[in-house]
Amino acid sequence: MTGSTSSTPGPDRRSQGPRLTRADLDALPNYVPGRSPADLARELGLPEAIKLASNEVPYGPLPGVVEAVAEAVAGAHRYPDMGVLALRDALAERYGVSADRIATGCGSVALAEHLVRATCLPGDEVVYSWRSFEAYPIIVATSGATSVRVPNDAGHGHDLAAMAAAVTDRTRLILVCNPNNPTGTSLHRAELDRFLDAVPDDVLVVLDEAYREFVTDAEVPDGLTAYGDRPNVVVLRTLSKAWGLAGLRIGFLVGHPEVAATVRKVVTPFSTSLAAQAGALAALTQADEVRRRCALVVAERDRVTEALRKRLPAGQVGGTVPESQANFVWLPLRDRSVSFAQSCEARGIIVRPFAGEGVRVTIGTPAENDAFLAAADSALHE
Numbered sequence: 001m002t003g004s005t006s007s008t009p010g011p012d013r014r015s016q017g018p019r020l021t022r023a024d025l026d027a028l029p030n031y032v033p034g035r036s037p038a039d040l041a042r043e044l045g046l047p048e049a050i051k052l053a054s055n056e057v058p059y060g061p062l063p064g065v066v067e068a069v070a071e072a073v074a075g076a077h078r079y080p081d082m083g084v085l086a087l088r089d090a091l092a093e094r095y096g097v098s099a100d101r102i103a104t105g106c107g108s109v110a111l112a113e114h115l116v117r118a119t120c121l122p123g124d125e126v127v128y129s130w131r132s133f134e135a136y137p138i139i140v141a142t143s144g145a146t147s148v149r150v151p152n153d154a155g156h157g158h159d160l161a162a163m164a165a166a167v168t169d170r171t172r173l174i175l176v177c178n179p180n181n182p183t184g185t186s187l188h189r190a191e192l193d194r195f196l197d198a199v200p201d202d203v204l205v206v207l208d209e210a211y212r213e214f215v216t217d218a219e220v221p222d223g224l225t226a227y228g229d230r231p232n233v234v235v236l237r238t239l240s241k242a243w244g245l246a247g248l249r250i251g252f253l254v255g256h257p258e259v260a261a262t263v264r265k266v267v268t269p270f271s272t273s274l275a276a277q278a279g280a281l282a283a284l285t286q287a288d289e290v291r292r293r294c295a296l297v298v299a300e301r302d303r304v305t306e307a308l309r310k311r312l313p314a315g316q317v318g319g320t321v322p323e324s325q326a327n328f329v330w331l332p333l334r335d336r337s338v339s340f341a342q343s344c345e346a347r348g349i350i351v352r353p354f355a356g357e358g359v360r361v362t363i364g365t366p367a368e369n370d371a372f373l374a375a376a377d378s379a380l381h382e
């Protein structure tokens with residue numbers, strides 16, 4: 001029989017109330033939702049506010065998506081296809097891979113989480129560059145794995161040599177964000193080749209290419225074509241950014257068939273929703289329109305970068321704006337990051353500060369970018 005003393009909480013525990021969740025998760029930051037543009041506009045008495053904080057593309061859903069989703073949701077009382085067969089076939093055809101190498105998920109962020117779940121036991125290590133995508137530390141911690149963060153190099157990008165050196169016997173997975181969120185920096189083919197050659201075969205390398213469609217530098221490899229033959233490389237892509245489906249939550253991975261099959265096993269059942277499957281199938285027919293929109297974003301990215309570099313010369317603390325291959329730019333403002341973002345917000349522009357490090361600004365329409373540059377002028381002179 002269990003002694004009553006062992007199941008009775010001690011006085012300390014009783015006085016603090018029952019502990020219902022894992023203590024180690026207390027260290028994780030709470031999710032702080034971005035400011036709603038409608039609320040901000042109301043507060044400031046403006047007709048509208050501009051949100052440049054979530055790396056969305058500003059041109060609305062692609063043609064045909066709204067109709068396809070509306071038609072699909074007529075069957076919303078039925079579960080979606082759990083195998084996601086039609087969409088996996090369409091993705092396979094578009095990207096020239098077999099469907100057994102594809103898994104879909106509730107955004108590519110969910111797939112990153114599934115990959116950690118599929119590879120790591122408690123205490124196993126996940127290596128990634130930092131600062132990078134803010135979900136990485138949360139995903140790793142919730143899986144009970146251990147984060148090994150390798151500081152970004154002086155140019156705000158991944159230090160691949162240091163990342164390779166950080167691999168230990170306990171490393172199961174490495175996250176490489178190319179281009180990197182939030183700094184926009186990117187890795188070239190030769191350095192990635194060297195890195196992948198140095199990583200042991202039994203460590204999975206996840207190339208997170210959420211922003212691939214905005215890449216214009218020919219030296220930045222397409223992970224699918226460059227590394228498709230490496231069994232320990234998985235490429236993550238999303239339909240949230242260039243494909244305009246952020247609100248439907250749909251991402252996919254391409255990897256070795258065994259890896260993809262394991263992820264399909266651990267995925268939350270039915271998490272690629274009916275609407276997401278229908279919206280993605282419709283979006284995939286619009287590749288020309290995606291290319292046209294990305295070209296607009298890229299032209300604006302280059303214009304905004306040049307304008308900001310004039311305002312933030314290379315000699316200042318933190319350096320100037322690094323070249324971005326994504327749909328956002330990074331202002332390495334260090335201690336001024338939060339006050340800069342507050343100042344933009346007071347002018348109706350929502351940007352994304354990372355306290356003590358920098359500010360990420362999503363590329364919007366030309367008019368939105370002009371409004372941001374005007375706000376930045378004032379903010380930088382305050």
Ligand SMILES: Cc1ncc(COP(=O)(O)O)c(C=O)c1O
Nearest residue numbers: 107108109133181210238240251
């Ligand atoms: C680098 C990176 N990976 C993955 C994601 C996740 O995108 P989603 O879950 O919408 O597919 C994001 C979104 O911001 C990102 O920046």
